[in-house]
Amino acid sequence: MKIALLGYGKMGRIIEKIAISRKHEIVLTIDHDNLHDLTAENLQKADAVIEFTTPASVLDNIEHCFNAGVPIVVGTTGWYDKIPEIKKQCEQDGNTLLYASNFSVGVNIFFHVNRLLAKVMNKYPYYDVQVEEIHHTQKLDAPSGTGITIAEGIIENLDSKSEWVNVLTTDDKNDDETVADNQLLIESMRIDSVPGTHTVIYDSEVDMIEFKHTAHNRNGFALGAVLAAEWIHDKKGFYSVEAMFDFNS
């Protein structure tokens, strides 16, 4: 397959290596210093685009791919309030996009079990729940996209929570944050070069249940994005990465 990379930062560089190891060809690489190469003609050389840039540039990049008629896999986070609009554009105009807050297989298993656990916890209301996410200090958005997906999975399945709120701390101290009973706290921490750690904590007066995913490096995210490009290149429409996994059969 021919792949175009939008964003050649930490993720773009690893995706390139993994794509080549899977016998794909990188036909276009765009970063902030060669934006003039982002033309429909260049994009159309690719069977699929993989986009890992910034919250400020992702929507323009999506538009470029839609205008060029090339399927796009979006890894960038921090734009999810625009999902309904983008979904509509896919459905109305026949565009193709797949996005994930986290492409790693391990995190997608975690998402699935998180939803099941939240359902179980309905029977045990004396546990309160919160989400913690830790990432490197270069991260531009908070909470992490993964943290939002985890929180939404809890809110959809646990009757006592109806919205999430975020608190960002820049060191590892954990001040006891107080939130309303219906609110689910997502505590974001930014520490050194941490690739991504997410924990769901159910706490009661007598004990604590911690459910945790730790990324050791970025390779799992990158492999998932390449697998998503392989999966989507001949499809039409709007997809979340869940469509690639079938945990129910």
Ligand SMILES: NC(=O)c1ccc[n+]([C@@H]2O[C@H](COP(=O)([O-])OP(=O)(O)OC[C@H]3O[C@@H](n4cnc5c(N)ncnc54)[C@H](O)[C@@H]3O)[C@@H](O)[C@H]2O)c1
């Ligand atoms: N979904 C996932 O599995 C997953 C995993 C890791 C990171 N991410 C997300 O991916 C994004 C990128 O992460 P990263 O660690 O590679 O960041 P990074 O800062 O290392 O790389 C981003 C790159 O995008 C470039 N860029 C900026 N504007 C651009 C534009 N208009 N067009 C093309 N390139 C542009 C920057 O110069 C930079 O090189 C972030 O939003 C992050 O949250 C998602």
Ligand SMILES: O=C(O)C1=N[C@H](C(=O)O)CCC1
């Ligand atoms: O490094 C990042 O930035 C990451 N972003 C994603 C998120 O916001 O959840 C996935 C994990 C790494």
